[in-house]
Amino acid sequence: MSTTSIPDDLLLRERFTEIRPPLSPQAAVIEANRCLNCFDAPCTAACPTHIDVPGFIKRISTGNLRGSALRILDANILGSSCAKACPVEVLCEGACVMHRYNTEPIQIGRLQRYAMDSFQATGEELLTAPRGSRNVQVACIGGGPASLACAAELCRHGAHAIIIERNELPGGLNTYGVAEYKLRTSDSLREAEMIRRMGVEFRTGAAIETAEALEELESEFDFLFLGVGLGAMQRMNIPGEDQKGVLNALEFIASYKTGRLKELSGTVVVVGAGNTAIDAANAARRLGAETVYLLYRRGEREMTAFDFEYEHAKHEGVQFLWRRQPYRIRTSERGRLLLDTVQVNEVDRLLQPVDGSEQVIECDYVIPAIGQSPFAQLVQELRRIELRNGVIVVDPETGQTDNPRYFAGGDCANGGKEVVDAVADGKRAARAILKIAEAAYA
Amino acid sequence: MPDIRVHQFAGKIDGPNPFWLASGPVSNKGEQIMRAFDAGWGGAVWKTIGDPATNTSPRYSSVDWNGHRMMGLSSIERISDRPIEENLRELAEVKRYYPYHPIIASLMAESVRESWHEIAQRAEDAGADGLELNFSGSQAGSLSQDPERTEMITAWVKEKARIPVLVKLSPNATNIRVVAAAARRGGADGLSAINTVNSIPRIDLDTLVPEPNVGGAGTYGGFAGPAVKPIALNIVQQIMSDPASALPLSGIGGISTWRDAVEFMLLGCTTVQVCTAAMHYGYRVVEDMAEGLENWMRTKGFATLEDLRGLSLQRVTGWEGLNRDYKVVAHINEQKCIGCGLCQISCWDGANQCIHSDRVSGPVNGRIELHDGPPTVEFRSRTSIATTPVTRQERAAAASNHGPYPTPLAKIPRVDETECTGCNLCALVCPVDECITMVPVGQNARPEHRGQSSLASEIAAEPQRS
Structure with a gap:
């Protein structure tokens, strides 16, 4: 199964210029030389995958770019997408000692991208242990970052791993859900392709939704890794939400990233104030919407998006409407949407509508972005596995569930975090599986 | 205001400040030296005058360090490639416009008494305030390490010259004190130290040729710039701490700032010479040198350069003395x-x-x-x-x-x-x-x-x- 089937869309590229553009070779060396090369570096500690940041940066400064990239990939097989998609401000760059040195932190994300881009340009493939040198077979369900990392780690050590993905393309949210100005779909697919070349088998367009399908996998594989992510986006549960012009943020993002939606115009209202809401609102602006409102039932200080995401959205021209909640969507005579909203105040953690504050927002699209529900279908079949609030309970050190043959990682086990957290989960699970397999043979 | 003028260096040389251009590409032409004096330099040692040299291209290479350019500069440029008369005519012209700025003529000649007599006389007649005998550039070969010939040639020049004679010393000698003492015995009025250090600064890892790569081969260069300062300071101390070799000294070697200059003065130098820093950034580097020296002297309460000269010499001892x-x-x-x-x-x-x-x-x-x-x-x-601090609470906890x-x-x-x-x-x-x-x-x-x-x-x- 091919892992690359979306051609680059030049118009899309133009609209979604990267917010973290590549460094020129000279700029990369200058930036690399700024790094103090800390011992027991806080950036490395802050990274969920513990990339040896000073190690790869110093390799850039000496021109050892291959060594730099391999250093990154050794800790994080999705080093390329993480370089682009990571919220570095709250991870490595947030931990950089330069903050206390009265200067800007090292641009770790951009340096990592520089090393990864250089490596990808060489077309070199990653070395793996001979396939089958570890006699363990693992099926990773879900084709997102957690499964990719888990399968790649297993494969590198000679185990056999397959990835089962219900969508046509692998990569999960890296392919379908990360804002295009951060990570391009083609980048995600290139990374999946690298992992395929390492020897990981991909079965795409294959859904596992029944207990029977799971049992079949159990008979074929020693271990199952669940990297199924979260479920569909939450509904607003208000009248009129099923009409044309209303689509949830992830659907919206996937549509423009895969070329099904090329342009917007008019007014767009995004409901919610998380990072996905920001991604959707920014995308709406870049796709041509003249006016984009972001509607949030609480205030600026309560919004869950990262501060830098909020700043970014303000720069993109997104307008924020605080403490306002939608309660109905109607259609105007001219075929536009009428979003009925009301001001709400928080009293004892409950939101109370303010009488007389109703306001109608005439718009063309409403994009709810109020979080994903816990993954429903498959998880309900996992009767032998403990769930808490719809999230799979795992041993944090190993990713093992209470069914010893099942491991889990990524959003379905951590409740919804970043790509790099999913990679860390997948890697830890793979190492735990390898350890168990080794012990069984010893 | 502290007085940074130079008085009676090597017997007779006065000048507005101790910062001189060293003999080299920065002091190659009269036009350059006049601009340098306008920029604030207190003197100049003219690029070595002698039988015109031929040169290669390229002729420099450098050592970069951690993103900084030219921590050290290696040169295979030889002495002046212009006729003696042209150099001396320009020297005379500069002296006409800048009578109070000392110009030292750096000289090189074959090891024949008459040759040295002739060139010394011509430089003096052109109006040079002093002579600097170049026995020690990369072009000088074994002469730089030969005390007998150093003494002999110095004596020849002294037979003729009425202006002060400085001998420029090479760091490549096994024992600098021996060569310095020989210059002193020959009658030198002062010394300049150090000349450049023999070097192969770098090898290109693609061509495998040492740099500068002159059509497929490299050669030994003279190394200068910030990297050589500690070597120069050590040699300055060696010369100045031995009564047999100590003479009025013009310090050279990696001086890029007033701080470097002060260090040379604290070990006994009266003037300092600068080449690489001016090659790198231009003559303007002297502005901060002069101001910085004055401000430091004011802070420390030194009125004249003589007040601070050599003060650190007594603080240097052999290891056994610690x-x-x-x-x-x-x-x-x-x-x-x-x-x-x-x-x-x-x-x-x-x-x-x-x-x-x-x-x-x-x-x-x-x-x-x-x-x-x-x-x-x-x-x-x-x-x-x-894990990534995703929620506001997690972020607050991570930041606290x-x-x-x-x-x-x-x-x-x-x-x-x-x-x-x-x-x-x-x-x-x-x-x-x-x-x-x-x-x-x-x-x-x-x-x-x-x-x-x-x-x-x-x-x-x-x-x-x-």
Whole structure:
């Protein structure tokens, strides 16, 4: 199964210029030389995958770019997408000692991208242990970052791993859900392709939704890794939400990233104030919407998006409407949407509508972005596995569930975090599986 | 205002300040030297005059370090490639316009008495204020290390010259004092030190040819620039601390700032010469040199250059002369520490294994076996579970620093003073000014500098983390 089937869309590229553009070779060396090369570096500690940041940066400064990239990939097989998609401000760059040195932190994300881009340009493939040198077979369900990392780690050590993905393309949210100005779909697919070349088998367009399908996998594989992510986006549960012009943020993002939606115009209202809401609102602006409102039932200080995401959205021209909640969507005579909203105040953690504050927002699209529900279908079949609030309970050190043959990682086990957290989960699970397999043979 | 004028250097040379252009590409033409005087230079040693040389292209190569260009510059350029008469005509012209700026003619001739007599006479007739005998450039070959010929040629020139004669010394001699003493015996009025250091600065890893690559081959160059300053200072001290070799000295070698210049003066130099810094940034570098020197002298209360000249000579001794009872230990200023850990790794791998990250777990003093080494410390960090702080609460928790200092207490290394040898390495690697200081202990101890008493309160202020 091919892992690359979306051609680059030049118009899309133009609209979604990267917010973290590549460094020129000279700029990369200058930036690399700024790094103090800390011992027991806080950036490395802050990274969920513990990339040896000073190690790869110093390799850039000496021109050892291959060594730099391999250093990154050794800790994080999705080093390329993480370089682009990571919220570095709250991870490595947030931990950089330069903050206390009265200067800007090292641009770790951009340096990592520089090393990864250089490596990808060489077309070199990653070395793996001979396939089958570890006699363990693992099926990773879900084709997102957690499964990719888990399968790649297993494969590198000679185990056999397959990835089962219900969508046509692998990569999960890296392919379908990360804002295009951060990570391009083609980048995600290139990374999946690298992992395929390492020897990981991909079965795409294959859904596992029944207990029977799971049992079949159990008979074929020693271990199952669940990297199924979260479920569909939450509904607003208000009248009129099923009409044309209303689509949830992830659907919206996937549509423009895969070329099904090329342009917007008019007014767009995004409901919610998380990072996905920001991604959707920014995308709406870049796709041509003249006016984009972001509607949030609480205030600026309560919004869950990262501060830098909020700043970014303000720069993109997104307008924020605080403490306002939608309660109905109607259609105007001219075929536009009428979003009925009301001001709400928080009293004892409950939101109370303010009488007389109703306001109608005439718009063309409403994009709810109020979080994903816990993954429903498959998880309900996992009767032998403990769930808490719809999230799979795992041993944090190993990713093992209470069914010893099942491991889990990524959003379905951590409740919804970043790509790099999913990679860390997948890697830890793979190492735990390898350890168990080794012990069984010893 | 301090007086930075030069008086009667080598007997007769006066000038507005001690900063001279060294003989080299920066002092090749009259037009250049006039612009340099306008920029503030206090004198110039004319690019060596002699039978015109031929040159190669390219002729320079440099050593870059950590992104900084030209930490050292290597040159294979030879002496002036212009006719003697052209150089001397321009020299005379510059002297007409700048009668109070000393111009020293650097000279080179074949080892024949008449040749030296002739060129010395012509330079003096052109109006040079002094002569600098170039026995020591990369073009001079073995002469730079030969005391007999150094003495002989110096004596020949002295037979003719009425203006001061300086001999420029090479760092490539086995014992600089022997060559300097020979120049002195020959009658030299002063010395210039050092000339460039023999070098192969770098080899191109694609062509495998040493640089500068002149059509497929390289040769030995003369190395200069900031990298050679310590070598130059050592040689200056060697010359000036021996009565048999000490003479009025013009210091050369990696001088890029007024600070460098002051160091040369503290070891006995009256004037200093600069080439690489002016090649790198232009004549304007002299502005800060002169101002910086004046301001430093004002701060320190020196009225003239003679007041400070040679003051550090008496502070140099052989190793045997050092006080081995003197003892310092490293002290980390916790308010300033940024938590880079460089002191810790350098102490473990390059010194005495006495800087530890044990402020939170509880300080332990004593021998190496009692402590976690760098691999253990790093292993702990790299196997811990870190997650992205996604929610506002997680972010607030990640940003909060449960400790009394800007850096989390766990990341501020601690010096085990019972094991610290006071070697100083940690203070050198620390990127923060005044963060690590070396504090005298024992009979030299000053109680207010001791940091131990605060440790208990620090630990109390750090809540236990689960």
